[in-house]
Amino acid sequence: MEDDFHEPLTAHDSRPPFSIWQSILTRLTPNIILALFLGPILIVFLTRYLSERSLGNDDGKKARRVWMPPYWIPFVGHGIDFPGSVMSQKESVVQFRPMARTDYNKFFGIPKSSKAKYDKCWDELNSLFGYFMKDPQLGDVLKRSNSLLEQTIPQMISFVDSEIDLQPWERYASARYISNNETEIYLCAMMRDVMGHTSVSAMFGSALMEAYPDLLHDTYSFDKGMYYLLAGLPWFTPWPPAIMAHMARSNLWAALDDQQRALDALAEGKPVGYSWGQLDDVSEFIMKRNEVYRKHNFEIKERGELSVLWPLIINSSLLVYWQLLYILADPELADKIRAEVAPYAIVEQGESIGKISEAPKLKLDHESLSKRCPHLRSTYLEALRLTSKPWSVRKVASDVTISQDKMSDAAASYMLHKGEYITLPHELHMTDPKYFQDPDKFEPERFLVTKEDGTLSTDAGTIRPYGGGPSMCKGRIFAERECLAAVAGVLMFWDIKAVDKKAGWVIPKQLKMSAVSKPAQDTRVRIKRRVFDWEKDTIL
């Protein structure tokens, strides 16, 4: 079934009509379907036979060749499943840079002609990511995302019966008014947009989301079409998901290009368009990238801000849903985590003048939530282990022999040849029973360790939810702090129950994405504000 849980119930459908596709599908006879099914299989075997590639020993050496699908299969052609030891190879042997270039051209759509400019400032742009992982740049974005979460979480639900007054994420998550203190809503769709709004505003400034309110949903459509774009399918491909991915990417370019023009104007002391305001909440990181682009005379259409926007949005927003779901599904665990985070995720009574009271306020201490709440962090790591299924891809730059992991029963060596591509699906390790007991079970305390002084801490061990090597996620510290603050804030402010009391909490199947999976079905919940200490006497 097509998953469409993030679509608004009432939004206008601005997509191309699908009637042509429906009529083609209805005309498919059983013979055509059989030919479509058997054809590719025959071609695979023929290609294998004709290319006569040996799968045995290579040139009489002890190292084996690895099985490879034919070269023409998009994206996975010449790809192999292989244990993590490849990650320990030097960049001069297994390279990440050619893969990044493919992503830049095919996926992000940056013109090939800008290669020389990127070559010239590759290290400079990369070193900015290094700064983003440290203070002051990291602290700057975190401070902003923390304060946005403090404002947004208490206002996440409006409890109003009129659709027009709902927050944008409530509309997309099909909020249903129950009473003035209870709402029914889809948990994933809501958390995804709340996180997206927070992260984009913290990094790119709030004017971007205000000027381009469809930015998040365009990013989801772009992400959904990732494989079509990577396979190089053009915009006129007669396949609706590919066309939609191209359309979404054009919309994203329009937004980011517009912002780059405004940032250029600001730097040059020229008037900035009215809708951009002062641009004083754009992060230092984005300002520095703009400086590099201007210094190296990048045209607006050559600038790669989509390569920041896309990873900023897609993974953390889904991870917050999974972590919350696993915690809420175990009420004892939810109570334990609430007690642990209480000193660092504080809800305070709002000001009162006469009978009018302000809404309660939320205070989040993201640093302590990450460093002093081991149970919270352990559930974050466990949610990542179960739902992040990333692949790292490398190009072999010179022939190399790789030894298989020593814990394997059939340890062996494999020969990789120059020019081949390597795909490393990290989930194989993260769900391997040799390393993780009951690998499919959510075990909230799996990553807890006891320190020498007897206090509890966490150790992420060997999991690789952020990939590895030089391409390892550059936003991982920001992501962890932001997700932990969001989960703690939501747990402390809201009381959330599964809508179907009989079925209770159901952990949905996962739909594989580029890293963190999407749920196959969203989780419908009933949400109320929690009753806080100062309210208890009034209610009793």
Ligand code: HEM
């Ligand atoms: C839970 C959240 C996140 C997860 C699980 C995650 C996971 C990943 C993975 C698997 C990769 C590819 C690694 C590889 O190819 O080996 C990656 C790359 C990247 N991520 Fe994240 N990510 C998360 C959040 C973020 C955030 C919030 C940002 C902020 C900008 C970010 C920025 C990046 C960037 C820039 C790269 C590309 C690195 C490069 O090519 O050098 N990520 N991420």
